[in-house]
Amino acid sequence: MIHDISIPMSAATREWPGDQPFECGWTCRIDRGDSINLAAITTSFHVGTHADAPLHVHDGWPASEALTVSAFIGPVRVITAPQESLPHSLSVEALRRLLGPTIPARVLLRTGRTIADGAFPDDWPVLTSEAADWLVDEGLVLWGVDAPSVDHRHSKTLDVHHALLGRGAFVLENLDLRYVAAGDYELVAPPLLVTGADAAPVRAVLRSLHQH
Numbered sequence: 001m002i003h004d005i006s007i008p009m010s011a012a013t014r015e016w017p018g019d020q021p022f023e024c025g026w027t028c029r030i031d032r033g034d035s036i037n038l039a040a041i042t043t044s045f046h047v048g049t050h051a052d053a054p055l056h057v058h059d060g061w062p063a064s065e066a067l068t069v070s071a072f073i074g075p076v077r078v079i080t081a082p083q084e085s086l087p088h089s090l091s092v093e094a095l096r097r098l099l100g101p102t103i104p105a106r107v108l109l110r111t112g113r114t115i116a117d118g119a120f121p122d123d124w125p126v127l128t129s130e131a132a133d134w135l136v137d138e139g140l141v142l143w144g145v146d147a148p149s150v151d152h153r154h155s156k157t158l159d160v161h162h163a164l165l166g167r168g169a170f171v172l173e174n175l176d177l178r179y180v181a182a183g184d185y186e187l188v189a190p191p192l193l194v195t196g197a198d199a200a201p202v203r204a205v206l207r208s209l210h211q212h
């Protein structure tokens, strides 16, 4: 079974407050006498499901063309953040409890704090930077979240972005994990091959593993 866990890049999708929303205009329209309909968009790459490029948080770090496809395809574990009062950050110990003895290469965190519900959440659970470092040490290549960011909403230092993107791991933001259970899946979520940008749009799907 295939679960589409993408949030659309759409005019109806809530952009980060102050960011450029998605706008779609028409260069040609059949109803204006053109032979085709032809659209053009103006948008932040952070509207809807996307992968941040390292460049997003650090001048000189790789741009969107360097998002490594293999990190975004393969086995993945979906986990649910404990419901605690915010601000809340997951420690190494909390992650050990959630993940068990074997640390997967790809993990998606369901916080329940998502623009998929229509409103922009006030805040959401994130990793401590120690936990992010530890995950990369253990072989993590991809950390995905249903929230709008892997850091807290009002973070200015963006510690989790730096800890992951600075050491070769990648991130997915704005996933729709409302309808998938915690557990193991196969992820297929390659970023669009955009060059020179701070992020790239992603169509993300989970495939259920066959039961034996």
Ligand SMILES: [Zn+2]
Pocket: 046, 050, 051, 052, 148, 149, 173, 199
């Ligand atoms: Zn982003």
